[in-house]
Amino acid sequence: MNYPSWDVPVIGGVWVIGGMAIMHIMISHFAIGGGLYLPLAEYRALRAGRQDWMPVLKGHAKFFLILTAAVGTVTGVGIWFSIGLANPEATSTLIHYFVFGWAIEWAFFLMEITAAAVYFYTFGRVSDELHLKVGWVYSITSFFTLFIINGILTFMLSPGDTWVSLAGSGTEAGAFWSAFFNPTFWPSLVLRVAACCALAGVWAFFTAARMDETKQGRLKEEFARYSVKWLVPAYLLMPVCFLLYIYQVPVGQRLLLELGTHTIGAGLFTQVTRMATMSIAGCFSLAIIAYLLAWWSPRELRFWQAVAIFLVTFASFGATEYTREMLRKPYVIGRHLYSNGVRVKDVARINQEGYLTKSIWTRPEEKTGTSPEAVLARGEMMFRGACMSCHTVDGYRGIRRLNAARDFKAIGSILTLLHDQPEDSKYNAFMPPLVGTPDEINALNTYLYSLVQPLQTPAEPAPAK
Amino acid sequence: MTNSLSAACKLPALKERGNQLYAWLNERLGLDFFVEIARHKTVPEHRYSFWYYWGGLSLFFFSVQIITGIFLLMYYHPGDGAYDSVRVITNEVAFGWLVRSFHSWSANLMVFCLMVHMFSVFFMKAYRAPREFGWWTGLGLAGMTMLFGFSGYLLPMDDLAFFATKVGIEIQKALPGAVPAWIPGSAFAQNMTNTLIDNLVQGGPSVSGMTVGRFFSLHVVILPLIFLPLLTVHILLVLRHGNAAPPSVEALPEKERRSIPFFPNFFVKDLAMWLIAFNVLLFLSAVSPWPLGPQADPWAAAPDGIHPEWYFMSQFQLLKALGEVLPGAIGEAAGATMLGVGGLLWALIPVYDTRNGGQTRAKVATAFGWFAIAVLTFLTVWGYVGVMGAGK
Numbered sequence: 001m002n003y004p005s006w007d008v009p010v011i012g013g014v015w016v017i018g019g020m021a022i023m024h025i026m027i028s029h030f031a032i033g034g035g036l037y038l039p040l041a042e043y044r045a046l047r048a049g050r051q052d053w054m055p056v057l058k059g060h061a062k063f064f065l066i067l068t069a070a071v072g073t074v075t076g077v078g079i080w081f082s083i084g085l086a087n088p089e090a091t092s093t094l095i096h097y098f099v100f101g102w103a104i105e106w107a108f109f110l111m112e113i114t115a116a117a118v119y120f121y122t123f124g125r126v127s128d129e130l131h132l133k134v135g136w137v138y139s140i141t142s143f144f145t146l147f148i149i150n151g152i153l154t155f156m157l158s159p160g161d162t163w164v165s166l167a168g169s170g171t172e173a174g175a176f177w178s179a180f181f182n183p184t185f186w187p188s189l190v191l192r193v194a195a196c197c198a199l200a201g202v203w204a205f206f207t208a209a210r211m212d213e214t215k216q217g218r219l220k221e222e223f224a225r226y227s228v229k230w231l232v233p234a235y236l237l238m239p240v241c242f243l244l245y246i247y248q249v250p251v252g253q254r255l256l257l258e259l260g261t262h263t264i265g266a267g268l269f270t271q272v273t274r275m276a277t278m279s280i281a282g283c284f285s286l287a288i289i290a291y292l293l294a295w296w297s298p299r300e301l302r303f304w305q306a307v308a309i310f311l312v313t314f315a316s317f318g319a320t321e322y323t324r325e326m327l328r329k330p331y332v333i334g335r336h337l338y339s340n341g342v343r344v345k346d347v348a349r350i351n352q353e354g355y356l357t358k359s360i361w362t363r364p365e366e367k368t369g370t371s372p373e374a375v376l377a378r379g380e381m382m383f384r385g386a387c388m389s390c391h392t393v394d395g396y397r398g399i400r401r402l403n404a405a406r407d408f409k410a411i412g413s414i415l416t417l418l419h420d421q422p423e424d425s426k427y428n429a430f431m432p433p434l435v436g437t438p439d440e441i442n443a444l445n446t447y448l449y450s451l452v453q454p455l456q457t458p459a460e461p462a463p464a465k
Numbered sequence: 466m467t468n469s470l471s472a473a474c475k476l477p478a479l480k481e482r483g484n485q486l487y488a489w490l491n492e493r494l495g496l497d498f499f500v501e502i503a504r505h506k507t508v509p510e511h512r513y514s515f516w517y518y519w520g521g522l523s524l525f526f527f528s529v530q531i532i533t534g535i536f537l538l539m540y541y542h543p544g545d546g547a548y549d550s551v552r553v554i555t556n557e558v559a560f561g562w563l564v565r566s567f568h569s570w571s572a573n574l575m576v577f578c579l580m581v582h583m584f585s586v587f588f589m590k591a592y593r594a595p596r597e598f599g600w601w602t603g604l605g606l607a608g609m610t611m612l613f614g615f616s617g618y619l620l621p622m623d624d625l626a627f628f629a630t631k632v633g634i635e636i637q638k639a640l641p642g643a644v645p646a647w648i649p650g651s652a653f654a655q656n657m658t659n660t661l662i663d664n665l666v667q668g669g670p671s672v673s674g675m676t677v678g679r680f681f682s683l684h685v686v687i688l689p690l691i692f693l694p695l696l697t698v699h700i701l702l703v704l705r706h707g708n709a710a711p712p713s714v715e716a717l718p719e720k721e722r723r724s725i726p727f728f729p730n731f732f733v734k735d736l737a738m739w740l741i742a743f744n745v746l747l748f749l750s751a752v753s754p755w756p757l758g759p760q761a762d763p764w765a766a767a768p769d770g771i772h773p774e775w776y777f778m779s780q781f782q783l784l785k786a787l788g789e790v791l792p793g794a795i796g797e798a799a800g801a802t803m804l805g806v807g808g809l810l811w812a813l814i815p816v817y818d819t820r821n822g823g824q825t826r827a828k829v830a831t832a833f834g835w836f837a838i839a840v841l842t843f844l845t846v847w848g849y850v851g852v853m854g855a856g857k
Contacts, residue, residue: 261559261560262556262557262558262559262561262562263555263556263557263562264555264556264562264566264754264755264756270562270754274751274752274754275751277563277747277751278747278748278751278752281743281744281747282744282747285740285743285744288737288740289737289740289741292733292734292736292737292740293733293734293737296729296730296733296734297725297730297733297734300510300725300730300734304515305734305737308741312741312744315744315748316744319751
């Protein structure tokens with residue numbers, strides 16, 4: 001435990017990141033897709049001499065600028081804050097290896113956000129040619145922010161054999177490019193670009209729906225149908241790229257997709273399967289819904305219909321991102337760092353020396369004390385360090401609920417299973433090993449049992465009669 | 466219609482093939498007849514058009530019920546093995562949990578859509594002539610949907626299903642007890658009710674595997690046999706009379722009233738709504754798969770806070786509340802009478818609020834609709850507050 005733990009009741013730190021990330025993705029991907037949509041639409045309009053498109057595009061650009069520059073950037077910073085608090089070890093590792101990557105991304109981001117503002121405010125104030133060039137600058141810079149962040153995100157899932165073999169040796173920097181262009185980089189990039197295009201179309205439905213069909217009937221029809229076309233690449237490319245992406249995911253983690261086909265067991269046993277089902281069916285139906293509502297009767301496209309399309313997109317893209325995040329389990333950085341912040345190479349040492357031994361966030365008496373209070377406090381510290389990155393006490397993946405039907409011995413058996421990790425344990429697929437000395441694990445056992453049986457908290461299991 | 470379809474088809478060869486296929490089918494099935502109907506049917510377009518989709522959505526969820534029901538039938542065993550077969554569906558059959566969740570969630574969504582549909586029809590005054598029979602067949606379908614829900618709820622035979630059904634049946638059994646003992650025939654009425662329920666409904670003195678068999682046949686044979694013809698009549702009536710516009714729209718001059726063709730314009734939007742509804746269903750099933758509780762134990766105490774499904778909660782709470790004021794069978798009989806009278810008034814609204822009935826009656830009918838919503842909402846919330854209190 002190098003860092004203090006961040007206790008977020010009910011939803012847990014994991015959902016602070018999750019909620020923020022899903023919102024951010026819906027907007028940041030629009031920032032990239034919309035960045036291509038706007039100059040392309042302007043280019044088409046100028047080439048066809050359709051000046052009547054310009055006020056619509058300007059209105060859409062205003063909506064685009066406010067949404068991406070305000071909400072998009074705030075949620076982006078929010079992710080930084082939350083990952084730093086919820087998983088400091090992983091954040092520290094990523095900064096350590098990708099500090100220049102992030103610096104370059106921020107440089108591109110600065111150019112992107114400036115270009116977006118210039119693009120909107122120079123509508124009709126500079127020559128068409130120059131205005132369009134500003135649009136292309138935005139488009140290219142925003143794409144490169146995605147290009148870089150995609151390298152870092154995919155690294156977390158599949159860092160690649162070269163980097164993993166060097167991890168912890170001090171020479172990992174030599175494997176930067178191998179880590180960046182890791183096995184899932186390209187399929188993920190194509191998937192994300194397709195998603196960006198789809199979101200450009202989906203967000204544009206809001207602008208189309210607000211157009212007056214009696215005064216701007218033809219324009220509304222053209223704009224809505226143009227927007228539907230942006231969903232086509234996603235519809236065609238996403239299934240193929242998804243399969244390629246899944247093929248590159250390490251086999252052990254891919255198994256998570258199958259765990260939930262036969263059961264509704266709680267937690268990660270089934271969550272990945274359930275979310276993947278929602279993601280696939282949602283993406284598939286999204287394009288058909290957009291086609292039926294915005295292509296067949298574009299003039300009758302209503303605001304509530306745009307909202308409905310957006311909500312379906314939100315659910316399916318949210319499920320996709322959730323699936324991607326969960327596929328990393330039990331790691332947060334594949335084969336290097338477990339989701340609870342323990343490095344793979346440190347497991348044996350910690351089991352030997354103890355998990356709390358070097359923790360500066362644990363009081364000395366809690367580390368070694370034998371009184372029931374000290375044991376309970378030690379167990380709680382173990383819970384905070386080893387479990388709380390994924391579990392809460394009473395909310396999301398609530399440990400009290402999960403252990404409700406277990407007695408002291410049954411909880412102990414689960415902890416032993418998590419510590420020893422026998423090959424046939426299904427928990428290995430999604431839970432990191434429980435590290436620590438037998439005394440620490442017993443303290444954790446006592447603490448967990450105290451949550452379900454507060455009146456009986458034996459420090460030791462009762463001897464069998 | 467063929468032209469409209471072909472217009473979207475850009476490839477001439479494909480268009481030609483489509484026309485050939487249509488001609489071939491038309492010769493054998495007489496499709497032109499249906500096309501003629503669809504061509505002339507229009508749907509009013511106004512600010513309340515959103516409410517026209519809810520009947521179609523109810524139909525969509527009913528279709529999901531049929532399809533998922535057929536899949537569930539492949540593994541389900543009525544009778545004493547009911548619980549085990551549902552456990553196998555939920556925990557062993559590949560994606561069995563998903564099919565079961567679809568079935569259970571779509572049942573709830575169907576009831577919800579039916580209620581929205583019923584109230585939107587009510588407030589648009591679409592029960593007025595010549596649509597009275599549309600209203601009555603619709604009410605019949607709504608009542609049968611509730612029966613579908615009640616009979617299907619027991620089938621997994623877990624503890625919640627068992628005790629909720631037991632409570633529901635006990636209430637029916639107690640009703641004749643409201644008749645004072647000095648009235649001739651009161652004992653006979655009680656005995657007759659007990660005999661009927663024991664032999665016909667429960668298949669014994671208490672809820673058991675035999676009851677499951679009876680509820681199963683009601684759920685998959687008897688109710689569908691009545692429901693499907695009634696649904697056909699309801700849809701034919703809608704086709705015959707078309708969608709009603711609310712009085713405020715009907716009062717507009719002809720040139721200010723807008724409408725769109727049912728086919729393909731409205732139909733295509735209906736399809737989109739169905740797909741959106743499918744996503745809602747998928748979301749609920751994926752995020753919260755339908756659970757299976759412990760196997761029912763007739764000798765165990767009822768779990769804390771036992772309660773019926775949300776669509777029976779208002780009735781349940783009314784009976785419960787009256788039972789506290791008027792203990793015993795009298796309270797239950799009073800509650801049943803109130804429910805009966807309320808339902809009868811609801812059904813008779815087309816007779817009271819007619820086209821020529823005047824503004825006062827129209828306003829009273831609208832007020833009655835809002836009153837019904839307020840009472841249902843209040844009783845439902847009250848019921849859940851009580852259940853949560855009991856569960857603590």
